[in-house]
Structure formats: structure tokens, C-alpha cells
Amino acid sequence: MRSTYALLAVVVGVAAGRLRPGVISYWDPSTTDFNTIPSGTLAVINPNSGMFVSETSYALAANVACYAFTAEQLSIRGATVLGYVPTGYFNHGCNTEGVCQTWQRIEANIAAYYSAMPMLDGIFFDEAAPSSWDCNAFAAEFAQLRALVYKYTQKAQIAYNIGIADTCIVPSMQGPNEIYALFESSMTDFTSQKATVLATIKAASSAGLQTWALVYSVTSAQLPSLVQAVNGTSLTWFYATDIGGNWQAGENTWGAPPAYWGSELALLT
Numbered sequence: 001m002r003s004t005y006a007l008l009a010v011v012v013g014v015a016a017g018r019l020r021p022g023v024i025s026y027w028d029p030s031t032t033d034f035n036t037i038p039s040g041t042l043a044v045i046n047p048n049s050g051m052f053v054s055e056t057s058y059a060l061a062a063n064v065a066c067y068a069f070t071a072e073q074l075s076i077r078g079a080t081v082l083g084y085v086p087t088g089y090f091n092h093g094c095n096t097e098g099v100c101q102t103w104q105r106i107e108a109n110i111a112a113y114y115s116a117m118p119m120l121d122g123i124f125f126d127e128a129a130p131s132s133w134d135c136n137a138f139a140a141e142f143a144q145l146r147a148l149v150y151k152y153t154q155k156a157q158i159a160y161n162i163g164i165a166d167t168c169i170v171p172s173m174q175g176p177n178e179i180y181a182l183f184e185s186s187m188t189d190f191t192s193q194k195a196t197v198l199a200t201i202k203a204a205s206s207a208g209l210q211t212w213a214l215v216y217s218v219t220s221a222q223l224p225s226l227v228q229a230v231n232g233t234s235l236t237w238f239y240a241t242d243i244g245g246n247w248q249a250g251e252n253t254w255g256a257p258p259a260y261w262g263s264e265l266a267l268l269t
Contacts, residue, residue, distance in 0.1 A: 022237025
């Protein structure tokens with residue numbers, strides 16, 4: 001587990017409004033991609049949409065040891081490392097990928113991460129919004145997710161991948177170690193929703209939260225102006241990729257770094 005000093009460094013970075021790379025790194029640990037993640041970056045470890053071999057099993061995925069080694073190396077280099085846990089869009093009546101996750105399975109994923117990767121800095125909760133939008137649903141859901149994490153550690157960074165910017169959600173999270181992933185969509189959507197995104201960043205920052213924006217389908221020509229647009233805000237974490245978001249057509253949005261990854265890091269670090 002990360003030291004108290006390192007956690008304090010993250011909080012200081014938030015207070016200073018310093019924009020840092022925050023990577024949805026669903027990458028293959030057998031490649032050298034993870035070696036490109038520098039100190040101070042937020043990264044996500046994701047063996048198999050969580051820790052298990054399938055939705056019907058609690059056996060660990062075959063590649064967990066490789067990911068555990070990768071997480072350890074990232075931690076040694078000074079990255080903040082989160083473990084991926086799907087939560088089922090507030091639907092806890094079954095275990096079906098992309099549809100629902102029982103509370104038992106959510107906790108089992110958390111427990112498995114901290115058993116296999118005790119150096120983890122926290123948990124990345126994906127699917128952290130209801131399928132039918134309801135601002136009143138977040139507080140109870142997040143309280144239960146938070147309590148599950150705190151059964152295993154009291155010093156975790158907790159990211160909620162909501163993917164939608166809405167100031168009504170801000171009171172459901174607790175600063176300074178909780179992260180509101182408030183945008184996960186295309187460059188076109190960012191442009192059209194920019195005012196709402198920036199207003200939500202401001203509200204979340206004022207409440208002491210960290211914030212995270214994830215933008216896909218960003219061309220190399222668009223990248224500098226996009227970074228400039230968010231760099232003057234209190235956004236904490238940022239990641240852009242040239243890969244598209246149409247997974248049905250085979251676009252693996254978060255499966256590899258963007259072609260301009262080195263240039264992006266140069267703009268952010």
C-alpha cells in the first residue's frame with residue numbers, strides 16, 4: 001500500500017490544481033506499454049474486467065500474477081494504481097457483464113485485488129451510474145461501495161466512473177481521496193458539452209474532490225487545444241486517445257496507448 005506521504009502528495013497536487021495524466025490502462029502487461037507510464041500518473045489495472053476468470057467463477061484470471069507485478073512496478077515508479085471493479089450500473093440482482101453485479105461479487109473483486117496486489121492505492125469503480133438517470137440514487141450506492149473498500153483499507157483512493165458531468169452528484173462523494181470521473185466520451189461530445197463539464201469540474205473541486213476527464217477520438221491536431229482547454233481549470237486527471245469509442249466495430253478504446261502518447265505526456269508533465 002502507498003505510504004501516507006505519497007497519499008498526501010496526491011492531495012497537495014489536487015489543492016494546487018495541477019493537471020496530471022490519468023490513464024485508463026487496460027493494457028497487455030506482456031508489452032512494454034506500461035513502461036511508458038511516468039511517476040505521478042494515475043493508472044488502472046484490469047486483468048479481466050475485474051479479477052476473475054469469468055462472470056460465473058470466483059477463480060482468479062490466469063494473468064493476475066502478471067498484472068500484480070505490473071502494479072508493483074508502477075507503484076515503485078511513483079504512479080497511483082487503482083484496481084478495476086465493475087459495479088453493474090446500480091443493478092445488483094445478477095452477475096452479467098455490462099448489465100449487473102451483485103454486492104457479493106463486487107466485494108469479492110475488492111478483496112481479491114488487495115490480496116493479490118497489496119500495494120494498490122485504491123479502486124476504480126466502473127459502471128458507476130444508474131441505467132436510468134437519478135441524482136438521488138448516488139449517495140446510498142456510493143456509501144455502500146465506499147464501505148466495502150474500507151473493509152480492506154482505510155487509505156484508498158476511490159474513483160467512480162460516472163462518465164457524465166452533473167453537479168447534482170458532487171455531494172454523494174467525499175474528498176479529498178475520491179475521484180469523480182465525470183467525462184468519458186468523444187471529442188465531439190466534449191466540444192458540445194464543454195460548459196457543463198467545466199461547471200461540474202469547478203463544483204467538484206470546490207467540494208474537495210479530484211476530477212477526471214477521458215476523451216476519445218481526439219486527433220493529434222486537436223490534442224494541444226484540448227489540453228489547453230482543461231489545463232486552465234481545476235481538473236485533476238486527464239487522458240485523451242486517438243482511438244475511437246465504437247467497440248462494436250472493434251475499436252479498443254482503452255486497450256493501448258494513443259499514437260501520440262509521448263506528445264500527450266509532454267503536454268501534461
